[in-house]
Amino acid sequence: MDRARPRLSRSDQAQPVLLPEEPAILGVRHAVRSWSADHGGGPVAVALSGGADSLALTAAAVAEVPDVLALVVDHGLQQGSAAVAAAAAAQAVAFGCSDAVVLTVDVGHCGGMEAAARRARYDALGDARAGRPVLVAHTLDDQAETVLLGLGRGSGPRSIAGMQAWDDPWGRPLLGVRRSVTRQACRELGVVPFEDPHNTDAAFTRVRLRHEVLPLLDDVLGGAVAEALGRTAAQIREDAQVLDDLAAELLDLARDGDAVLVTMLTERPAALRRRALRLWLLERGAKGLSDKQLRLVDDLVGAWRGQGGVAVSGAPTGARLVVGRRHGRLNAELEWN
Template identity: 40%
Template sequence: MRAALEEAGWPARVLVACSGGPDSLALAAAVAHYARRGAVRGKGGGSHPLEAGAVVVDHQLQEGSGEVARATAHVLAGLGLSPVRVVTVEVQQAGEGPEAAARIARHEALAAEAEASGAGAVLLGHTLDDQAEQVLLGIARGSGPRALGAMRRVRGLLLRPFLGLRRADTLDVCVAEGLDPWFDPTNEDPRFMRSRVRSAIMPFLEAELGPGVAEGLARTAALLGADADWLDEEARRTYAGLAEFGSSDTEVTPGGGEVTLPIDALRALPPALRGRVLALAVTDLGGQTTFERLGAVERLLERRGSAGPVEVPGHVSAYRAAQGRLVLVSHR
């Protein structure tokens, strides 16, 4: 807990995101205990009390979800967290699937609650087991190092103090604190890939390969995450030095309009950087990056003369123009 707060800059106020499950309930108990201890060291060596509230997000995806949310809020208040808010969200059933849609809705709600309450961080109860499952899912989907780097202990507003703990440890905390957690039935529902990874694939790997599989996958995430951070930063610096925004007859700024990149400079980049620079150009224009479409954009670099356009999701197209320029345009 202390390491996560220190990495986040010692926020004076935090919110715990709690579903009522064992992981987030154990986290809530730990945060409440930490807050009761009084002053904690802050930036510059000073100290301040840690104020801790909680948010329960009701996704309305299961019958009785409102009752579970209200019961969880009652438990959190009993732990001493204040204020405790129940927030109801509407999950848009589209895009990448119900899990991704629920996560987007949840994170938007948590960010709004943090802003409204003045909280400097939102604490999530993800464990080492969640990290290992995320790496396996990334491998199955053919994801790159950013996705395989999985979750970070601190990313922006979000803190995950329990990434070094096993799921069984959080159950032990609940038992020790006399807490009765709620077990989400979707965690055992074979219709969801993550549920199959949790209930079938991970136990199979542990049985066949021996103990330590989850820890090994979590180490993989840490190593790949560090590499991805460095590559992403290098790509941002390279992109900033190469990109020109707008054209001779258009005044635009980053975030929309047109991006031009020199083809010779792009071709001279290592592939790991080149792909990231192209992805930054696409996202800068509001587009969505996919492996197949980014590959099609990159193949324009090998053509001669004018070529394209290549369409990218999010109303972005790319074409090879005269004078050795790659041009990406938003059509919003």
């Protein structure tokens, strides 16, 4: 939960600067302009860390969007983090943001520091966005890293499909922009981005992908690997959307109240059947479904041998969400310990 919310408003600072008409910042502006046109063109919030990507995004958003609220999350994980957050908020207002709010969060330990910080950050941004979309500064390089992580973990096409430009309420206008462009944009703007030491810490898998694996792939494959991975993600997302639409239609046919009829699923292709089951399980409260869990649930349809129920993620503390087959129907019910 976020604590105090120091804030600055445009009236507290000088008038916003005019952005230079240089190639990098113009490229970032074009990406934001295109995203805004595709998603209503209204006011937005921007998640600002003080790093190069989010600084360039914030400056471009001010130039392209009618009203921009900057949200700066202070995780409190490093000495001097409050000063970094305050400087980022001040820069946002100097760019022309109508308001800049610092959100100080408590980072837990569940799932490791990186995952805990991400949860705390997104929870705080979601609470403070005031109904606006929140723009986050994920770049093409981040997309490439995400695709490689998905490939390495064998977590299926949803991971390989990477991040979406719009995943309500999160907007990602810079998925086609290289990290080198946002850094150059900061030089053109005359601002010095904050360099997070975690971004060079080889203890984190993403850091090693960024500094070791992707450069090696570029060397072996002749360059442009990030762009190729971005194209692959886009193609998989397009295919996945078609399958998801077909799965939603199949689920509607198979519904029997809160249960699903096995006979409506049995003869369907496994990939389509599992997508329909995933949609149904999410409706029933499942969260963080693993491929293994989904395949075990699918076995209740496609490999039925009278086996018992399957526990899936998402139950409240002290309970299990269990999927079982009875009388030709699948039911998902909470079982309390």
